[in-house]
Amino acid sequence: MSESVIGQVATTATSQARADVIDGFLGTTRRYTTSSAEGLKQAWDECDLIISHLALGATTRLIAGLLVNKKTDPGVVVVDEAGRFVVPLVGGHVGGANELARKVAEGLGATAVLTTATDALGLPGLDTLGWDTSGDLAGVTRAVIDQRPVALVREHPWPLPALPSNVTEPGVERVERRGTHVKVLPPPADPQARILLSDSTAVPDDLPTVVLHPKSLVIGMGCNRGTSVAALRELLDATLGVHGLAKSSIGVLTSVDAKADEEGLIELAAELGVDFVTYPAAELAEYQVPNPSAHAEDAVGTSSVSEASVLAHGAGLIVEKTKTPEATIAIGRTEPRGRLAIVGLGPGAADLLTPRARKVLSESAVVIGYRPYVAQIRSILRPGTEIVSTGMGTEDMRTALAIEKAREGRNVAIVCG
Known part of the structure; x- marks a missing residue:
């Protein structure tokens, strides 16, 4: 599939210089360097994503009349004059603005200011997994955020990133692991909402339900x-x-x-x-x-x-x-397949992890490793990640468990030094 077309609206010498820096790590973008209003309008018609080097308020006013539908409008990211903050303004999830903001912030050494609820809480947005959705996306997302009981029903074992502990899979035993000790947890409360992974068009109406349609x-x-x-x-x-x-x-x-x-x-x-x-x-x-x-x-x-x-x-x-x-x-x-990744931690400090390692860990529902290694990256894992950290001499157990979880249709990461 084709790459997203990214445009930069940069009308001052300072912003154009920063746009050059952004091109250095994103690749060549389209430039709009004349009038801010004309540039934003033209970029809106021609681009999938827009980086605006104007003030947040000015950008908001200029695009207000262009907004039509969040599923088709381009995502817009604003970079402040000093290059210290990168703010997704519209299209955070569906438009890809949140992900672009993260990349731009990382490249500039800036801070990405993400205000969508799932991102602020470190949760995966159900509309950011690369699959179309139907049903009550907003209602089910709110139930997840509010820590209400939510059932996860996978008609086939398509893998997902980690979801918080209030999202449980009927029929799948819940356990708590402390080293090699495994404690079976009691059944969850009756669900108040449902996440359904299915390639069918049916949407159950007995509970608020969002259907995720994998490319199956x-x-x-x-x-x-x-x-x-x-x-x-x-x-x-x-x-x-x-x-x-x-x-x-x-x-x-x-x-x-x-x-x-x-x-x-x-x-x-x-x-x-x-x-x-x-x-x-x-x-x-x-x-x-x-x-x-x-x-x-x-x-x-x-x-x-x-x-x-x-x-x-x-x-x-x-x-x-x-x-x-x-x-x-x-x-x-x-046939759905889980993924088993081996993630090297490099020098050991969390801030020295490679971007690819961070991405794999953020997408993993299960992270397994030697206890000191897991401790180094525990703080960057998503809420709800199943963490298995054991001591020396349990390498065979960890490997067998990782393979078992991947075969269940989980995204699994084994961390190593």
């Missing part, structure tokens, strides 16, 4: 030469609708190499914002599929395109081939 679906398609994107879209939408699957959970579109230049498929992938991946006919022909076709074999050299390309991408088939006179479609689901 693989769409395999074949078609006649010259089939329009409208016909392909109609088949896709109808198939998803019949099976109650969320369009926002589509992660990739697949087909056979012979269709790599098929305009309709290329346009459909672009509309969906996903990659279009094709496989050689000889490779697809090796897969056993429920609905082979002699016509497809004659046309492109394999008896299956839609079903076989789903399987070739490593997904399990959940919707068998459906066809129209113009095209075929099949749908698969990728």
Whole structure:
């Protein structure tokens, strides 16, 4: 996918010099150096993210009339005249302004002033995980922040970053670990809200519920030469609708190499914002599929395109081939995987951790390591992180536990010296 377009509105010599510094660590940005009002308006139309080198109040007044929808408006970050503070003004989560503010602040040696509640509390925003959401995002987020009981339901074990202790997974035993001692905790109170990880369109209404839609679906398609994107879209939408699957959970579109230049498929992938991946006919022909076709074999050299390309991408088939006179479609689901990362602590001080190490630790739901090593980074872990810190001689236990947690669909980090 393409990189976000970042623009900088810098109309003074001082701000332009600072914009040069920012380009040094972000990469080249677009510059708007004439009138502040004209520059912000032009950047608003052309950029995904905007860095304004104006005062916060001035920036607020100038963009007020441009605001339409937080899901489509660009994120705006303000850098003060002295370069000491970086403030996300709008689009903190969805627009990416919070993340940009962190990067700019780190590069300038400044302070990022984040005022969104989850960021202020060190919690992951449910709309910042790279997945679309539906349902009551605001209500469930408030329940999480207010420490009310919230159920986490994962229809499949897609991994998440650490969530606070009031968010619990039904059926998953809660434990407290002190070294090698494990204490089973009592069941939580009845939930007052729910976080549901699902690639279906259904939203339960018995509790305030937000649905997170992971990019789990693989769409395999074949078609006649010259089939329009409208016909392909109609088949896709109808198939998803019949099976109650969320369009926002589509992660990739697949087909056979012979269709790599098929305009309709290329346009459909672009509309969906996903990659279009094709496989050689000889490779697809090796897969056993429920609905082979002699016509497809004659046309492109394999008896299956839609079903076989789903399987070739490593997904399990959940919707068998459906066809129209113009095209075929099949749908698969990728198997969720946890992640096991080994994080080296470098010299040992928390402020000397590499940015990548910090990022991995912030995304990990489970952190495991030798007790002195864990103590060095405990303060930077998110609330709710499951921490396993043990003494010398327990290396085998730590390794086995890390593998077990990753297999459960957790993001796990083992810290080492």
